[in-house]
Amino acid sequence: MSVPNWLERIGRETVVASRVRIARNVMGTAFRGTVAPQEGRRFCERVLEALKGRHPAFAPLADETSENAAELAGILRIPANFVSGDDPGPWLALEDSGRGALVLDGDHLRLWSVRPGSALAEALEEAGRLEQVAGAILPFCKDSDRGWLTSSPMDAGTGMRASLLLHLPALWASSRMNGVPDAMEAMSHSLRSPWGGSVSGDDAGLVLVTHHGAFGRSEADAILGLVRMATILETHETQARQALLDERAEELEDAVSRSVAVLASARLLSRRELSARTRWISLGARLGWVDPRIAQAAMEAHLRTDDHSLLSRIKGPPEEFVDGLERMRARLTAPLVRQVTGA
Amino acid sequence: MSQRCPECGRSWEDVRRTGRLGCPSCWDSFRSELDQILSDVHGATTHPQLPSAEEQARGLRKAAVEAQLEAALAREDYLEAGRIRDLLKGIEE
Numbered sequence: 254m255s256v257p258n259w260l261e262r263i264g265r266e267t268v269v270a271s272r273v274r275i276a277r278n279v280m281g282t283a284f285r286g287t288v289a290p291q292e293g294r295r296f297c298e299r300v301l302e303a304l305k306g307r308h309p310a311f312a313p314l315a316d317e318t319s320e321n322a323a324e325l326a327g328i329l330r331i332p333a334n335f336v337s338g339d340d341p342g343p344w345l346a347l348e349d350s351g352r353g354a355l356v357l358d359g360d361h362l363r364l365w366s367v368r369p370g371s372a373l374a375e376a377l378e379e380a381g382r383l384e385q386v387a388g389a390i391l392p393f394c395k396d397s398d399r400g401w402l403t404s405s406p407m408d409a410g411t412g413m414r415a416s417l418l419l420h421l422p423a424l425w426a427s428s429r430m431n432g433v434p435d436a437m438e439a440m441s442h443s444l445r446s447p448w449g450g451s452v453s454g455d456d457a458g459l460v461l462v463t464h465h466g467a468f469g470r471s472e473a474d475a476i477l478g479l480v481r482m483a484t485i486l487e488t489h490e491t492q493a494r495q496a497l498l499d500e501r502a503e504e505l506e507d508a509v510s511r512s513v514a515v516l517a518s519a520r521l522l523s524r525r526e527l528s529a530r531t532r533w534i535s536l537g538a539r540l541g542w543v544d545p546r547i548a549q550a551a552m553e554a555h556l557r558t559d560d561h562s563l564l565s566r567i568k569g570p571p572e573e574f575v576d577g578l579e580r581m582r583a584r585l586t587a588p589l590v591r592q593v594t595g596a
Numbered sequence: 597m598s599q600r601c602p603e604c605g606r607s608w609e610d611v612r613r614t615g616r617l618g619c620p621s622c623w624d625s626f627r628s629e630l631d632q633i634l635s636d637v638h639g640a641t642t643h644p645q646l647p648s649a650e651e652q653a654r655g656l657r658k659a660a661v662e663a664q665l666e667a668a669l670a671r672e673d674y675l676e677a678g679r680i681r682d683l684l685k686g687i688e689e
Contacts, residue, residue: 275649278620287604287618359616374656381650394620399634400643402623404616406633410643469640473652 257556258351259369263420264538264548267487268371269459270418273380276360276403277412280392284404285359297356300391301346308386310352352379354387359404360412362387371483373415373476380413400468410468415476417483418447422458422532422539423493424486426508430454433489441465442482455524457531457555462486494539509537516551517590522582527555550589558582601625658687 259270278284282296304311346354352366364387366379387393394402401412408414424430434444434452446453447461462482467475497505512530516522522530531551538545558581598607606618608626617623623630631641646652661684668677 280620283604283619284617287606374653374660378650378653378657381648381653385648385650394623396623397645398642399623400646402620406617406630407615407637409634410638411646411649413649466638468634468638468643471644471646471652472649473656476656 257367259367259418260549260553260556262370263552264535264543264545266370267419267421267490268417268483269420270367270369271371271373271376271415272365272367272418273373273376273413273415274363274365275380275384275411275413276363276401276408277384277387277391277393278361278402278404280394282361284361285357288357293357296361300356300362303390304346304354304387307390308383310383311346311354311386352383354383360408362391371417371480373417373479377413377415377472377476407466410466410470411472411475413467413472413475414463415472415479416461416463417479419460419462419483419486419490420458420535421460421486421490421493422535423490423497425454425458426505426532426536427493427497429489429493433486437462437482440482442479455528457528457552458535494536497536498540505533505536506542508533509540509542512551513537513543513547513590513594516547516554516586517594518587519583521579522586523579524555524558524582527551527558527582527586531555544593546593547590550593551586554582554586554589557585599625654687658684661687 257270262269279300282288283292285293288296301311346356351368353364355363355365364380364383366376366383368376368379396402400410403409403412421430424433430452437444442465443463444452445461445463446456447459448456452460462479464475464479512533516527516530516534519526531548531554534543534551535548537543538548558578598609600607601618601622602625603621604618606622608629611617611622611626611629617626634641647655661680665677665680665684668674668680
């Protein structure tokens with residue numbers, strides 16, 4: 254199983270990935286809510302056949318029954334129901350985990366680009382290029398007053414949703430995260446878990462910041478707003494790291510060293526423990542105390558063992574898999590960490 | 597009985613319940629209801645005519661590189677300024 258291309262930013266940077274998604278709909282075709290499964294499938298086939306070979310990101314095609322599609326969906330954090338055989342979608346047209354089109358996800362097409370680090374403009378340019386290629390073949394719905402027409406009024410206008418994946422281990426470790434999501438909300442941005450729902454201390458310090466709607470203003474405005482939010486959060490993260498160093502240096506050093514040792518030797522690891530250890534190790538990496546590759550190995554283990562639905566498809570029945578999850582997590586983590594530390 | 601979209605048959609009640617329109621024609625069929633929602637949520641009922649996403653992205657990248665160029669010139673780092681200028685030319689092309 255491959256890992257996301259932003260993993261190497263863990264332990265080195267605060268903004269670890271940039272993602273832009275553009276929703277587009279084809280004229281004269283109903284949205285997903287009113288379409289019958291067979292009709293949806295036919296539509297997907299038609300769209301993907303039209304796009305095939307037009308851009309490297311639109312090939313090869315993977316259908317929803319292949320293991321490859323399940324893996325890619327997991328990497329891209331596509332909800333598990335999109336890889337269910339009962340659903341008209343998804344039909345993934347992907348070359349790698351960084352860009353592609355997901356067809357019939359509420360809207361007919363969602364064209365996206367994921368770039369490592371702080372690179373929203375590059376991600377927008379890439380998604381825009383995919384849009385140009387697809388738009389030259391498929392007649393997209395655009396209205397002179399409403400912009401790009403989408404199935405949800407929330408996405409109308411630009412049809413764009415941009416987000417930044419941030420790693421904030423110091424804010425979590427110093428318990429300074431309380432109130433941050435509300436503050437972001439007051440500034441018209443959402444702070445969420447990368448796995449959906451509210452931010453959580455069990456996500457190894459990762460959070461996703463997204464702008465509210467993008468109707469009545471440009472894509473560029475929304476992106477500049479997001480960059481401003483990331484700068485604010487980055488400043489707070491730096492301050493929290495310095496405060497930990499000033500006030501709890503010995504405790505911090507102990508937690509970092511202890512976490513490296515635990516991940517190299519543990520036989521059982523809960524998600525919560527792996528998340529906390531990953532945060533401490535990442536903090537240690539930012540302070541130059543440990544090799545960032547250890548933080549990346551810990552995060553890789555966290556990412557690879559966090560999605561039950563995805564893993565159950567690959568490894569077997571969910572109940573069997575869930576019972577052995579703590580053991581599996583430790584088995585995955587120890588060699589990764591030992592490999593880097595040379596232990 | 598509430599009005600239905602002639603294309604997909606979805607009623608405004610359906611749209612309210614699911615948060616989703618049934619087809620592109622629903623945007624015309626429920627224009628006044630949608631205007632109200634757009635105004636409440638986005639503070640606007642019309643979306644401006646804008647350059648393409650790709651063009652806007654290029655503008656953002658260009659602005660960022662221009663700021664770097666200005667900073668390099670301000671600290672009289674002409675070697676770096678030359679490198680950035682080449683980068684700028686690449687974006688403009």
